[in-house]
Amino acid sequence: MGGIKRKHAPSTSAADTKKQKKGDVKPTVFKQKPVKDHARAGDTAPRKSWPNNRQEQQSNSGTSVAASQTSAEPKAFKLETSSAEAHAKQRALAKERKASKPNADSIARSKKIWERLRLKSHVPREERRELVAELFTIITGRVPDFVFKHDSVRVIQCALKYGNPEQRLLISQELVGSVRPLVESRYAKFLVAKLVQDRDPQIRNAIIPEFFGHVRRLIHHPEASWIVDDIYRQVATPQQKAMMLREWYGAEFALFHKKPELQNSTIAGEQETADLGRILEINPEKRRPTLQYLLQTINSLIQKKMTGFTMLHDAMLQYFLVLSPDSPELAEFLEILKGDIDPDTEGGGGDLFRNLAFTKSGSRLVCLALAHGSAKDRKTILKCFKDNIELMAFDQYANMVLATALDTADDTKMSFKSVLVELLGLGIEEDTTRLDRQQQIVTNTFARLPALYPLAGTGRWLMGGVERKADRMIMEEVHQIRNKTSKKAAEIRQKELVEYLSEPLLNLVLERADDLSKSSFGCQVIAETLLVAKHGETAKTKVDKAQALEAVAKLAFGDPSAEAHLSQDSAAGHMFKSLVLGGNFDPTIKKVRVLDPEMRFGDVLYPVIKERLVSWATGPSSFVVVAFLESEVVSNDVKEEVRAAVRKARSEITASAETPEHAREGELADGEPVAKKGNAGARMLLKIVGK
Numbered sequence: 001m002g003g004i005k006r007k008h009a010p011s012t013s014a015a016d017t018k019k020q021k022k023g024d025v026k027p028t029v030f031k032q033k034p035v036k037d038h039a040r041a042g043d044t045a046p047r048k049s050w051p052n053n054r055q056e057q058q059s060n061s062g063t064s065v066a067a068s069q070t071s072a073e074p075k076a077f078k079l080e081t082s083s084a085e086a087h088a089k090q091r092a093l094a095k096e097r098k099a100s101k102p103n104a105d106s107i108a109r110s111k112k113i114w115e116r117l118r119l120k121s122h123v124p125r126e127e128r129r130e131l132v133a134e135l136f137t138i139i140t141g142r143v144p145d146f147v148f149k150h151d152s153v154r155v156i157q158c159a160l161k162y163g164n165p166e167q168r169l170l171i172s173q174e175l176v177g178s179v180r181p182l183v184e185s186r187y188a189k190f191l192v193a194k195l196v197q198d199r200d201p202q203i204r205n206a207i208i209p210e211f212f213g214h215v216r217r218l219i220h221h222p223e224a225s226w227i228v229d230d231i232y233r234q235v236a237t238p239q240q241k242a243m244m245l246r247e248w249y250g251a252e253f254a255l256f257h258k259k260p261e262l263q264n265s266t267i268a269g270e271q272e273t274a275d276l277g278r279i280l281e282i283n284p285e286k287r288r289p290t291l292q293y294l295l296q297t298i299n300s301l302i303q304k305k306m307t308g309f310t311m312l313h314d315a316m317l318q319y320f321l322v323l324s325p326d327s328p329e330l331a332e333f334l335e336i337l338k339g340d341i342d343p344d345t346e347g348g349g350g351d352l353f354r355n356l357a358f359t360k361s362g363s364r365l366v367c368l369a370l371a372h373g374s375a376k377d378r379k380t381i382l383k384c385f386k387d388n389i390e391l392m393a394f395d396q397y398a399n400m401v402l403a404t405a406l407d408t409a410d411d412t413k414m415s416f417k418s419v420l421v422e423l424l425g426l427g428i429e430e431d432t433t434r435l436d437r438q439q440q441i442v443t444n445t446f447a448r449l450p451a452l453y454p455l456a457g458t459g460r461w462l463m464g465g466v467e468r469k470a471d472r473m474i475m476e477e478v479h480q481i482r483n484k485t486s487k488k489a490a491e492i493r494q495k496e497l498v499e500y501l502s503e504p505l506l507n508l509v510l511e512r513a514d515d516l517s518k519s520s521f522g523c524q525v526i527a528e529t530l531l532v533a534k535h536g537e538t539a540k541t542k543v544d545k546a547q548a549l550e551a552v553a554k555l556a557f558g559d560p561s562a563e564a565h566l567s568q569d570s571a572a573g574h575m576f577k578s579l580v581l582g583g584n585f586d587p588t589i590k591k592v593r594v595l596d597p598e599m600r601f602g603d604v605l606y607p608v609i610k611e612r613l614v615s616w617a618t619g620p621s622s623f624v625v626v627a628f629l630e631s632e633v634v635s636n637d638v639k640e641e642v643r644a645a646v647r648k649a650r651s652e653i654t655a656s657a658e659t660p661e662h663a664r665e666g667e668l669a670d671g672e673p674v675a676k677k678g679n680a681g682a683r684m685l686l687k688i689v690g691k
Helices: 054-059 065-070 083-099 104-117 125-139 153-162 165-174 179-183 189-196 201-211 224-234 238-249 251-255 276-282 284-303 310-321 328-338 351-356 360-372 375-383 389-393 398-408 412-423 431-442 448-456 466-485 490-516 520-532 545-556 570-581 601-617 622-630 636-648 650-657 661-665 680-689
Strands: 583-586 591-594
Touching (some): 104 153, 189 201, 238 284, 238 310, 276 310, 310 328, 351 360, 389 412, 412 490, 448 520, 490 520, 601 636, 622 636
């Protein structure tokens, strides 16, 4: 216990004059002699105390020898209080101190309510409603007093969780003017995140303007930075994002919204845009100081290893886009990016590139950096992603980085090993595990882009649709830059990658044709692999393409009129049609572009469907039969047999081609006539063979 000295410990201080009780006798207090030189501070051996007068010696002469012997031993002493009593006093003192603080009673009661409400599965609905109502009667008007303490801020978070929209809005209104200190607080910052997580427009428009004018300082703050960036990425409107990002361009952009006289000036300019190119176009005299200010802010965060912010990635892309391709500023900026890569550190550094790859702006920036860089730069950047290839492939933004790496590298063998070998698991010895992984990759919306890009490039089937429009624009930028920085022709690069990729893809089609044909993406993989993949010694593959053709042709076996038959699926029908034609339709030449070498899939498929050719001609996949007659790579013997079979079954095909009578009369669906037409493929067959 603190404050109580050991009785027999040697000390140079004055003797303790406090007396201890021992029955009714009050022992005489002797003065302690000075400690000799040989007595040390750590010596706890008992010392004899000698009487200082003769009378005291005589009074003690009647004691027994045994007593005189035991007197030399340390005497036991009793503390005034026990350890439990001392702890109780400390708790009582702490309780008194809490009770003396402002709103002590309110906070204590609200914490008890919180303790009850946090038990999700044990509180009846009616009781919870009553507790929430009581909680709001306590905190209403006193929310700012609760939010800056680590224990009471939980109460406000609980109120936000169980409160209705009106109550949540009430809390946000009370916190207006205190949001910036809140996000800087170690505990209260999470309250701001909870306030805006439902994206209520009223709450959002009350909270986010509190950051205006302070974004650059908050993004450097250890507590506030992630909350501000999360709000910027997930909650803020495009206009609010622009306001926040503009503050990275200079102090004047952070102040104009506070001063009405600046809002009509050229400094404000296009105040609702964060496009740095447009801003500098309006204010060309601000180019040099703005770029210097922005680069300084970017570089400070990179040096501090704070590179995961979406706002930082947006600012970096804006800076990059306004630089001239051959300018010293661009070369300097690329060196800053590569400076984060340090081979001497554990893991080799490169966190900046890894963080950039997983955001929209950051992914585009990395793609442009790969295009602008030299062969050595591309190799260095690609090493940063060594252990993250699979994770990047399944990400909606990072998959573009991998595709760009394949599309820009001059060393195709290096890019194949760095990206495709890791992505397709070609180092996995167990066949089932490897094939499962490859099937998952080629049928995933995002991962199939880098895996199949060497086959199709920016082809419509791989990069078509509105959702891929931004990706196509990035590739157009990359190709324009690549033409100046790459030494290898694009056609040669693609040919070499296809040779490396042919064997694993042909083997996948051979082993998993049935599984792949059950999805539209899988059907596309089968068609493009058989059309484009090389085989033989020149392609460095041991897989025979003819075996893969036979495996796919067997999928067509059976009754095409059955509901579960593959011909009932439009994706499978389109796959068979493309394979029979020997290529895909090219709108530039307005005909099918037959790929070299020619693949005579029609000759392999015809024996499988020969017995049920009429059912194919009158079914959903009737254009497969049309392809037999239109293809340039189907043998003449097969064509003649198909033509004869169509003529023989003219009546059945005609019935399928005609529009039903009830459709001609006009059925109504929601007041509009239903357009029911006959089989278009059947009509095309009749036209080809002649009526």
